[in-house]
Structures are given as C-alpha cells and as structure tokens.
Amino acid sequence: MKRKATSIWKGNGLExxxxxxxxxxxxxxxxxxxxxxxxxxxxxxxxxxxxxxxxAHAGCFNMAxxxxxxxxxxxxxxxxxxxxxxxEKEKGSDDFGVQEIHLxxxxxxxxxxxxxxxxxxxxxxxNCPISxxxxxxxxxxxxxxxx
Numbered sequence: 001m002k003r004k005a006t007s008i009w010k011g012n013g014l015e016x017x018x019x020x021x022x023x024x025x026x027x028x029x030x031x032x033x034x035x036x037x038x039x040x041x042x043x044x045x046x047x048x049x050x051x052x053x054x055x056a057h058a059g060c061f062n063m064a065x066x067x068x069x070x071x072x073x074x075x076x077x078x079x080x081x082x083x084x085x086x087x088e089k090e091k092g093s094d095d096f097g098v099q100e101i102h103l104x105x106x107x108x109x110x111x112x113x114x115x116x117x118x119x120x121x122x123x124x125x126x127n128c129p130i131s132x133x134x135x136x137x138x139x140x141x142x143x144x145x146x147x
Contacts, residue, residue: 064128
C-alpha cells in the first residue's frame with residue numbers, strides 16, 4: 001500500500017505560501033504557510049504539517065486500538081483520541097523540532113475491564129505504524145475509560 005500527498009510551495013520560507021492536496025480529496029489545495037503554522041492557533045486559516053501529523057497519529061492509533069480490543073473479544077463502542085504535537089525550538093539551536101506527541105484517549109468498551117483496556121491501549125500506542133515511524137519522538141498517553 002502506498003499513499004500520496006502533494007505540496008506546492010511558492011516564495012521564500014517566511015513569506016511564501018503553499019497548498020496541500022491528496023487524491024482522496026480530504027484536502028484539496030488546502031493552504032499552508034509559515035504564518036499559519038506559527039501565528040494561527042485556531043487553525044482556521046489553513047493547515048500545517050503538525051496538524052496533519054496529529055490527525056494521522058490519532059487515526060492510526062484508534063484503528064490499531066480497535067484491532068487490539070477485538071483481539072480480546074470486544075467491539076469498541078467509541079475510541080476518542082486527541083493527538084497533540086508539540087513543535088518547539090530545539091535546545092541550543094534556532095531549528096524547530098517535534099518535541100512530543102501526547103495522545104489523550106477516551107474509550108468506551110462495554111464488558112471490557114479497565115485494566116485490559118489500558119494494556120491494549122499501550123500496545124496500540126507502541127505498535128501502530130505512525131508511532132513506529134515516529135520512534136525518535138517521545139509519545140505519551142492518558143487514558144480515560146468507561147466499561
């Protein structure tokens with residue numbers, strides 16, 4: 001399986017602008033820029049790489065967790081994950097880097113114990129393909145569970 005996305009950028013890094021597109025149409029010429037990345041906290045003017053990374057991670061984690069839950073003989077009623085990607089200047093440098101990804105999970109699985117859910121959630125966090133791709137970044141997980 002291969003998935004693609006396309007970026008077109010025009011101009012310099014500080015004042016230039018870009019557009020992101022995907023074959024699925026999920027984003028279609030969606031604008032992004034340095035200003036949007038660092039000055040647009042609500043994210044309504046366009047997207048940025050960290051938002052896309054957070055969406056990919058939240059989606060991948062929930063899908064992996066649903067398989068882990070199914071392996072225990074249950075179906076997830078709801079898995080709600082907010083992924084927060086923290087981008088900061090690296091210590092002793094003017095370069096920016098992703099410093100942390102935090103997954104905040106609210107899970108509801110009727111009949112499953114909290115202990116079993118926490119175990120499979122940690123397995124999913126460590127083993128979803130996006131987590132594996134991001135091994136260089138600390139990934140934390142908070143779990144709220146309703147059985």
